Amino acid sequence: MKFGTKAIHAGIEPDPATGAIMTPIYQTSTYVQKSPGDHKGYEYSRTHNPTRTALQNNLAALENGKHGICFSSGLGAIDAVIKLFNPGDEIISTNDLYGGTYRLFTKVYERYGIKFKFVPMSDPSSIADHITDKTRMIWVETPTNPMMNIIDIAAVAKLGKGNKILVAVDNTFASPYLQNPLDLGADIVMHSVTKYLGGHSDVVMGALVVNDDELAEKLVFIQNASGATPGPQDCFLVIRGIKTLHLRMERHSQNGKTIAAYLKNHPKVDKVYWPGFEDHPNHAIAKKQMRDYGGMISFTLLGNQEKDAKKVMENFHLFALAESLGGVESLCGHPASMTHASIPKEEREKVGLVDSLIRLSVGVEDAEDLKNDLANALAKI
Template sequence: MRIDTRCSQAGTRRDPVTGAISLPIHHATTYAHPGLGSSTGFDYTRTSNPTRLALEETIAALHGGCRGFAFASGMAAIDAISRLFRPGDHLVLSDDLYGGTYRLFERLFRPLGLETTYVNTSDLRAVAKQIRPHTRALFVETPTNPTLKIADLRGLARLAHERGAWLIVDNTFMTPYLQRPLELGADIVVESATKYLGGHNDVLAGTIVVKSEALADSLAFIQNSIGAVLGPQDAWLLLRGIKTLHVRMDRHEGNARALAEWLKAHPRVSRVYYPGLPDHPGHAVHRAQASGWGGMIAFEVANNKWVPPILAHLRVITFAESLGGTESLITYPAVQTHADVPPDVRQRLGVTDSLLRLSVGLEHVEDLIQDLDQALALAASAQVEESARKVTC
């Protein structure tokens, strides 16, 4: 069955009693036992819930994994993965990593003895040099957040498995519609389902899908023990979002490609990051492992003093954190998503004071272009006026 059909059918045929097409929301926290020593398969909703289970089975099927898990947020999902490791274990991570993930590993797990090394995971040789005898996993984003670096997942899987380590992939930007890391050799795929999977900026969630039953058993124990599970109402919202995932991702990508090409030609934009552009360093690798380019763009303006007026003058695109919704959102990573990353590290990675991240929504692309164009023009004009005032003074 093709993934478009799987998405459209998410959660259906789960209620044989009524035949309801829309999956019921099971708010029950506990379930009656048919008798001593027997169970319906549901005992306590922290362990399993019928609505959440439908979501978990759906996401596992979309990724081609053996089991899926739904958590209260993307960070809760990454926290659960982190608990697979022990003090003294070593992980190699993408250096251009979402700031919240960096914060989790550096502020919470490093003090508990988990060792981390950050490297450009687009460079297989650089990754290989950082693998140690006690390296237990490679944790990568591809494309990365926010500068959209591309990692060769097949190559990284070979590297990891040769050394007895796992490959863990944060697939948030791509979703299973465009990229399925487990099919490329990864062992675990994690996503902030708040983003494209939900797709409407109305649900906070995280998902994990694993390849092996042994990993599934370990994560099921962690999920049940910690209890940071997704509630049934949110699970239902997420299933509803997945039903249109394929349609939305095609529109996100179409708009993003047009915007990236327009930004690249704009005189007030100094650099554009988008894997769909032929001159992107990871263009060929991404094309070989994904079926599309996604809806995320990052770009640098020619003068970092233009950033505040650009954000102030946008009328269609909203200045807000997060991504992946129907509405276009623009983010200033240096002070928002990556504020916890030290300034010198941010600069080295390209998360500069002139970098903006754009989550391209489903609006008409000409409206988005016009909005950016007028904001860039007003920002430049304001800078000229300020310079003239200084000369006059």
């Protein structure tokens, strides 16, 4: 089954009670049992809910995995992964990653004795230098947030398997349409479903997809025991959003290419970070492991003045200044003061996240209108 067909049909069945083609919203907290223990798979909606089951099956199919597990946010999903480990365990993470992930790792779980090493991963062979007998997982983002760095998933997965270490990939920026880490050897795929999977800026949710039955059992136990589960209304909205994922991602990628090229040739722009450029670091890896390059772009301004970046963003009309990404509408953000403010300035700047960096989530509007919006805003500096 091809991706577009899976997005619409995989894991989705007509309602057995009525034949409704859309998955019903099972807005219930509990389920009647004929006798104690006779619950036919459903007993309490923190544990299971039919709407969530349909979504989880759909997500698993999109990532070519066996088990989909949904959470009330992307950070809830990451939190569940870290709960697999014990005090004294070590995790190697890319040094260029979402600020919320960094905050969870350093401000929450380091307090409980889990050690995190943040290292560059553009050359996967260098990761081996940081592996010890206590290393339990390698955490990958690709493309990274917000520097759009590309990490070779297959190479990292091979390293992980050779050392009996789990490899987890945050696939949020790519979505399952552009990239499937499980096919490349990863053990866990994480999504902030809030972003491209939902696609309409109206849901907060996270998800994990795995193939290994034992690993899935552990994560499902944590999902139920910790309780960070999404409600059926949100699950319904994501099911609806996924039905157009392939169409949206095609347009995001087309617009991303147009906007990246426009920015690269603009006289007031210094650097543009987009993996579709042939001179982008590890472009060859992106070309190999991605189907297209998406709509996420970061760029810096000549002179690297934060005040200029803020002035540009304050003068956008179509690019809304807001947290998040991946919706049909275009958004802009200032990572240094917004999504990555929890990362110390010196650590941010090591990876190129300077004060003038602007991150764009290019939506599905007409590309010419988006170019005009950029032109008008850049003219203000």
